[in-house]
Amino acid sequence: MSDSYVPESRWRMIAAAVLVGGGLLLGGVVVVRGMFGGAGPEGASSGTDVSRVAFRDAEGNRRTLADFKGKVVLVDVWATWCPPCRKSLPEVAELQKAGGDRYVVLPISVDRGGWGDVKPFLAQNPQLGLTAFVPDGATGLEAFGEIRGIPTTLVIDRQGRLVQRWSGYGEGMAKRALDEALKGG
Numbered sequence: 012m013s014d015s016y017v018p019e020s021r022w023r024m025i026a027a028a029v030l031v032g033g034g035l036l037l038g039g040v041v042v043v044r045g046m047f048g049g050a051g052p053e054g055a056s057s058g059t060d061v062s063r064v065a066f067r068d069a070e071g072n073r074r075t076l077a078d079f080k081g082k083v084v085l086v087d088v089w090a091t092w093c094p095p096c097r098k099s100l101p102e103v104a105e106l107q108k109a110g111g112d113r114y115v116v117l118p119i120s121v122d123r124g125g126w127g128d129v130k131p132f133l134a135q136n137p138q139l140g141l142t143a144f145v146p147d148g149a150t151g152l153e154a155f156g157e158i159r160g161i162p163t164t165l166v167i168d169r170q171g172r173l174v175q176r177w178s179g180y181g182e183g184m185a186k187r188a189l190d191e192a193l194k195g196g
Contacts, residue, residue: 054156054163055173061154062171065147066119069126073147076171083114083192084167085185088158090122091132096162099180104141106185114189119144119152121161166192 055061062077064086076084087103089096100118107116118141122128125145133141146152155165159178166175166188174195175188 054158054176055154056156057173057175059154059156059173060171061165061167061173064154065151066117066144067147068142068144069130074144076167079115079167080171081169082112083169083189085114085116085189086155086165086167087116087118087185088152088155088161088163088165089118089120090161091120091128092122093161095180099162099185100136100139100141102182102185104139106189107142108140113193117144118142119146121146121152121158164188168192168195 062075062080064076065073066075067073076086085106087099089100089103091097103116103118107118110116120129120143122145129143129145133139133143152158155163155173155176161178162180163176163178164185165173168174174192177184
């Protein structure tokens, strides 16, 4: 028997692990689509009024994007279990802290467990200094249209209209989009 021989039972274990892992990943995407999908197969397009999007803070206070009319808003839709989301959170937190009167950053977690998942995550990651939110029920994010994957980032203009949206994380993308929206008036 050579050193490169792998018993058939080992291959079965590897295949099973790959299938289970893929199933868990797919399950996470389905949860996002099923719980926070919108009114169609596509997300809201540029120019769509999304000011009715509703979310809650850690104290349970309900807010909407309409509360921020007059400011540019960056919304980051994320979850604690999502590796690309966790990678993006330091940048999101940095942008949130820098916003001030110029803009607002709203990280909205779509964790199935809501605050039961988010609060422990934030407590374990105090270095982020992130102020997070959760959707106000299953229809809270409906105006965004279907959220197909996370992280999904949305930039909203001062009138509550969608300017840009994308899924995935790319270093510096959020800052560039925010800077562009701020120049737009």
